[in-house]
Amino acid sequence: MDVLLDLLDPKWWLGMLGAFATIGVIAIVFAETGLLVGFFLPGDSLLVAAGIFSSAAAAQGLGIAPLSLPALLIFAPLAAVAGAQLGHLIGAKMGRKLFDKPDSRLFKREHVDKAEYYFEKFGPAKAVVAARFMPIVRTFMNPVAGVLEMKARRFFVWNVLGGVVWVEAMLLLGYFLGIRVEGIDKYILPGVFVIVFLSLIPIIREVVKSRRAASVEPRGRHHAPK
Template sequence: MLLDMLGQLDPYLIGAVLLAVLALDGSLLIGTVLPGDAAIVVAGTALTGPAEIAVAAVAGVIGCYLGATGGWLIGRRYGSRVRHSRAGKWIGEHRWTRAERMTTGEGGGPALAASFFLPVVNALIPVLAGTLGVPYRRFIRWALVGSTAWVSTYLVLGSLAGEFVRQNEHLMVPVAGCVAILAAGLAVISRRARADRRARVSEPGGSPAPRTVSPPLQ
């Protein structure tokens, strides 16, 4: 069984791999293709105790620090060219816009920290923070708060899920089926909601009011 194979891996090896993945997540936008959430949860399924989770959590936070710093420097150096590059257009303007709202919105630092729980968006925010001139010290402080909560929470959830599956292998197929149905239903609802919003905006008089951008992160 795959979980049994993962459980035999050295926690330090798992931590090293997680560090590398999360460093690339925020610096080279790898998180737009392979969301870091999935990597953290999979790593968690291989961990079986507080000590192992702590080792992986420290490694994961270091990876987030490196990724956030690298992304900020890329944004600082290249500005909006990343956003308007071929890769940036592939990511989608709606995702960039959502990440920009999180970076410059009224929520300030707490909103930025919470953004780590938003797949894809969390990979874009470091680059946008550098592009928009958010001071590094303020940015990295909240990035560390958010990444610590994000990595720790998902590692614990992954570990609990892995332990549950190992003890209840006979439930794996029905549980997986329920999860797949739920995911498909949420995807359909999300698509319909987006279509309804686009329809309202396209109607006469339905254009949204100009958005006022708040000052950078306080």
Template sequence: MELVHALLHLDQFLNAIIVQYGAAIYAILFAIVFSETAILALFFLPGDPLLFISGALAATGAVKLWVLMGLLFIAAVLGSNLNYWLGNLLGRKIVTHDYKWLNRHALDSTNAFYEKHGAVTFLVSLFIPICRTFAPFIAGFSNMTYRKFQLFSAVGAALWVLVLILGGYFFGNIPVIRDHLNIIVLLGVGFGLAIPLVNAIFRYIKN
């Protein structure tokens, strides 16, 4: 319940941290974004609303905009890279053991997909909860070319940080938005979760 309360009142939660810990807010935000993009088990962390509200706080002078953007960009890139290499390491171990349950055709198809559509995948995946955590891992597992992954994931991270933090900076303190941030957080999380769910349903129906 405390976690749910913190998620629904991120602005109050972050303000309380700033009041109590000051500049340590940067390290806390860095850790949250890094963890969500690097660790599969932490896919539920609220990256999108966190960036938006952080931008709104930057507009009030509570945090410095350019420091915030730079740190969270680095956090997203480092987290995605760690996730990629974890997936790559696991993928190589599984392939070399030649497990019977491993569908090599599916693995090759996944690799071909990422090689062909990697740019689009990583430009949009960070905006979608769950996808931003699992996409780098799957790219590494399927042995996507690292240079392509690095380029596309870095550009995607830059867009993610720019769009959401600047969105919060310019619009987060408009009264009607500020007074309904908890609803915006819920809508953001719900919309992000709905996209992969709807896609899975369509795939099931098609099959």
């Protein structure tokens, strides 16, 4: 349990990265969006925390040097875009066989199914942008888009839009909180759970809707007129 809390706590990540926190955040953004094994990394909360600890007062409370906000604003979006392009390329090159593997600790078929569901429901463009704000889905959406043959040029356009909006919004939200809220570092972990919960609301809503539909369909067929 303690290990799980550490993985969810962006303060733990930033403290562990120490003087290399700015570079580390950029690398984690790339890994979370580009590598299938990066789905467990704290994308949203880490970006917000990076923005918070870009302010001198908040960074002092954590005992680290302030992160470089200009570097994050420039290179974190680039990492997000590059990571997603890598994911799309892997999906396009490997095709369906990329996901033809049994469930394991690092791979769950349901993650792929959920990303594919949003791709089909919202259409490629909206799905690529919306997935940026959904944990886990944002990792699997990119290779799924490649597997489903979304054109690389079209994917790039919407990938850039989604990546830039997502990264900049999270960073600037954190920076604003860091300079406005005194002692903000004490509220990081509770804030993480709020961010994760809000990010999961669309997924939870769709799961509930699909389960209701599945339960209604058999009854409808059972009572259908002959």
